[in-house]
Amino acid sequence: MRTILILGLSWAMNLAASDNDGPAMAELQAFSSGLETLHAGFNQRVIGPDGALQSEGAGSVWMQHPGLFRWSYEGEYPELIVADGERVWIYDEMLEQVTVKAQSSNIEDSPLLLLTQPQSLAEQFEVTELGAYEDMQLLSLVSHDPESEFERILLGFAQDQLRLMALEDAFGLRTEIRFDQVRRNPGLDPELFRFTPPEGSDVVGDTEPPALQ
Template structure:
């Protein structure tokens, strides 16, 4: 009963996160990011105040007087990193395995999901959920389908309309919209020395996205994790692995409604 409620209550949030995060998944071969960070902007926070800080997998948070030091990069370096992302967004098609954890803060409950995703520029994607329930989320850049075979139904709508405001189609097809719609912050911290973080905060308030935090592995500049928080404090954290780059069959991004399946329009 509870798991069914989570799936239905957060379905819009899930999809918004997936699509808005699309371009961020590409590896960032950012040569400009090899420069030393500007340490003129340093904030020191109590370790206990940073309970939500992403740490490397398997690394426990430490008690005591240890402090977490978050270091911001210079505006020039931030510009170099964002410019490199813009340049790379339209280059590669790729697939990856993912683990997704979605949490409803008000209810204090979470749900984990696993599967494989496929991405093709511009704006094409396919999410194949294997656990806990088989379903697919597919977009050809114009249309959006959410297919739930166990329920024998597919939700169908216009991707660009459904994900307006930079959180959907516009974000996928034009990375420059990120600068228009979000305030960007690039940082690193002393307790996670293998990564840098890109935090995106919408310039205009929206209930779907309060912030997007992206963890980038320093040595390879590959996106390892994307955490999105909405206005209610609910979070969706997606961790990526088994990333493979190369051509993808375009049929992956089209959907034919199976016989006997109900089509439900999304407004």
């Protein structure tokens, strides 16, 4: 099963850090201002601790504030990940298996959602400007939570558009996702954020109905 968005690029560790109120933060603020929905294509690479490429993939992502998202991985190993506001559904088409977990407001459910709440970044992360790389301005986010799954999250922006999101876990597993054809606030079909397990698939995980509030 893929882990969404995991990479802290090794080259970023060598960039000179600047203040946290520079061009990258300005790009983030410009991109996230008024952001309610998002649709984009992406290309993903997963890199092991030894630097070897473990997998590559591509697909599309949809997001709707405050907590809905859909990741569709295409190609040889198709996979679908849907968050409906109560649960996250992960469907592995090859295995015909659905994994279910309760959805929380934790950024780890989908770091992409932090784009809708940049004002709260400092509460959850140590935020550092890393300067320019390629044609992007980079922002480094290191969680204040020592038990966080992610050691670092990187965001890359260019011309007020999200181009890169990357994370690295405690074991050195890195994933880089580069976005293209990014559309802000398109109209989205509510069915994108609903999921029904295909007939005959195995369903495992947190399958109990959500507790009443």
